[in-house]
Amino acid sequence: MVFFSESCSIRSLRTPAQQLLQLLFDHRLEKNPLLFHVFSNGGVMLYRYVVELLHTHRQFKYLRVVGTVFDSSPGRRNVLGSLRALAAVLSSTNVLLRSSLLLVFAVLVVILRIMLYPLTRFLHENHYDALLKGPSRWPELYLYSKADKIIKAGDVEHMAEARRQHGVQVKAVDFLDSGHVSHLRAYPFYYTSLCGSFLSDCTGGS
Secondary structure (H helix, E strand, C coil): CCCCCCCCCCCCCHHHHHHHHHHHHHCCCCCCCEEEEEEHHHHHHHHHHHHHHHHHCCCCCCCCEEEEEEECCCCCCCHHHHHHHHHHHCCCCCHHHHHHHHHHHHHHHHHHHHHCHHHHCCCCCCHHHHHHCCCCCCCEEEEECCCCCCCCHHHHHHHHHHHHHCCCCEEEEECCCCCCCCHHHHCHHHHHHHHHHHHHHHCCCC
């Protein structure tokens, strides 16, 4: 879904996003404060629909979101980074199948998400542009690294500044040398202290 149907402008992740929010009601957690911890662009794509549902769906409009942590995300259209991410996901598959899927994906991204995006964006806005002007106003924490080979640090920094200009309380931390989604592994104490402090601030220390 993340790599193919979403690249083809099919809103395939909207259903899992709705199912995720429905679980809160199934487990009677709908009155608790919610904090999202979003990993990489795959998580961002799902989160994009979560935010939409929180602001448009009658059942979900009253859920109380207190903040969002973005780990190694979000990133813009980056063919090389996307190919590296897909290659990592397919690392255990047959070499021929992996190569074929990578080629098909590269062609899809170049044609649909880059060359034709001025037209296709009217049918399906990409996740990065959707979040840039998203309706959420709860605090956001961005954890990223200039050493990330999949998500460009500049994309994260641009998003953080744009959200700040929309009146969102933003904090961004560059880990400098840790890899993609590896900041916790490289700096466990610092990472957990940042997340713990952010959660405490979002909930008023409760």
